[in-house]
Structures are given as C-alpha cells and as structure tokens.
Amino acid sequence: xxxxxxxxxxxxxxxxxxxxxxxxxxxxxxxxxxxxxxxxxxxxxxxxxxxxxxxxxxxxxxxxxxxxxxxxxxxxxxxxxxxxxxxxxxxxxxxxxxxxxxxxxxxxxxxxxxxxxxxxxxxxxxxxxxxxxxxxxxxxxxxxxxxxxxxxxxxxxxx
Numbered sequence: 001x002x003x004x005x006x007x008x009x010x011x012x013x014x015x016x017x018x019x020x021x022x023x024x025x026x027x028x029x030x031x032x033x034x035x036x037x038x039x040x041x042x043x044x045x046x047x048x049x050x051x052x053x054x055x056x057x058x059x060x061x062x063x064x065x066x067x068x069x070x071x072x073x074x075x076x077x078x079x080x081x082x083x084x085x086x087x088x089x090x091x092x093x094x095x096x097x098x099x100x101x102x103x104x105x106x107x108x109x110x111x112x113x114x115x116x117x118x119x120x121x122x123x124x125x126x127x128x129x130x131x132x133x134x135x136x137x138x139x140x141x142x143x144x145x146x147x148x149x150x151x152x153x154x155x156x157x158x159x
Contacts, residue, residue, distance in 0.1 A: 066116060069109075069142075071102070072153040073121040073133050078102050079157060082109055087157045097129050099136040106140045116144045120153035 006015045067083035077092035080102070090101045117137050121130045134145055 066114075068118065068156070069111065069115055070118045070120060070148075070153050070156060071133060071137070072150060072157065073097070073119065073125050073130060074150065075122065075124065078133070079159075080105055081157050082111075087159070097132060099132045102133065102136045103139055106137065106142065111140070111142060113141050114144060115142055116146060117142045118146050118148045118153065120148045120150045122150045 006017070068081075069083075070081045072079040072081075075092070076089070077097065078090040078101075079087050080090065081087040088105060090098060090105060092098070119130065119133055119137070121133070130147075137143075137145055
C-alpha cells in the first residue's frame with residue numbers, strides 16, 4: 001500500500017491517507033500483457049551466409065527489355081498492341097464484347113507465360129466486361145495482369 005501523510009499546522013490535525021495501488025498495478029499488468037499478445041511482430045531480417053567458395057558465374061547475356069502487350073477496352077471493342085507492331089482492332093458485336101476472338105488473337109502472338117499484360121478499360125465499360133477481358137488473358141496463360149488508365153494506353157497506341 002502506498003501512503004500519503006499530510007502534516008497539519010496550527011488548528012489542523014495531521015492526516016494519514018492510505019492509497020490502494022493494487023488495482024492500478026493490476027491494470028498495468030493487463031495492459032502490458034495485452035500489448036505483448038497483440039503486437040504485430042515483423043519478420044526479422046536474415047542474411048543467409050554460405051561459407052563454401054563459389055565458382056565464378058558465367059556472364060549472362062544482356063536481355064532486351066520486355067515487350068509491352070496492351071489491351072484497350074472501349075465502346076468499339078478491343079484494341080490490342082504488342083511491342084512496336086500496329087494496333088489490332090477486335091470490334092464489338094451486337095451481343096457485346098468477343099473475348100473468344102481476343103483469346104484467338106493472343107494465342108496467335110505466341111507469348112511467354114511471364115509476359116506483362118496491360119488492360120486499359122474506359123470508365124464507361126462495365127466491370128464484368130473488364131473481368132471477361134482479364135479471364136481471356138488467363139485462359140491463354142497470361143497471368144501477369146495490370147489495370148491501367150485508358151488515356152495512357154491511347155497515347156501509347158498513338159490514337
């Protein structure tokens with residue numbers, strides 16, 4: 001128990017007050033325990049050290065920068081541009097977009113699985129059509145998808 005003593009002067013008599021600090025200590029222990037149990041522990045950094053002597057690595061050939069594949073989705077249909085080639089239009093049919101035609105065109109390009117695909121839909125394109133475009137890419141095996149702004153895609157295609 002903690003105590004406080006007040007010494008009186010003159011007519012006042014001295015007072016001794018006992019403070020019960022047990023609830024305060026209990027509260028602090030609960031807070032510290034809660035803090036320790038709910039803390040987000042970050043992964044500690046590790047450096048893997050291999051003490052064996054490594055053989056010199058042969059020089060790797062410099063690779064050319066990856067070619068860009070951009071698919072613009074607008075009210076007219078799909079516009080596909082790969083690398084420096086001319087953009088190819090896949091027009092929209094009366095029933096809507098034609099993801100099957102897009103799949104056929106992507107298969108004809110013979111792209112690697114690591115190919116980065118930029119999908120650029122207009123703001124007015126329904127979400128389901130954007131997802132159908134991304135699904136068409138996934139069917140072909142292109143899983144490195146990025147959604148971009150349609151204006152940037154238009155500038156790249158020179159439209």
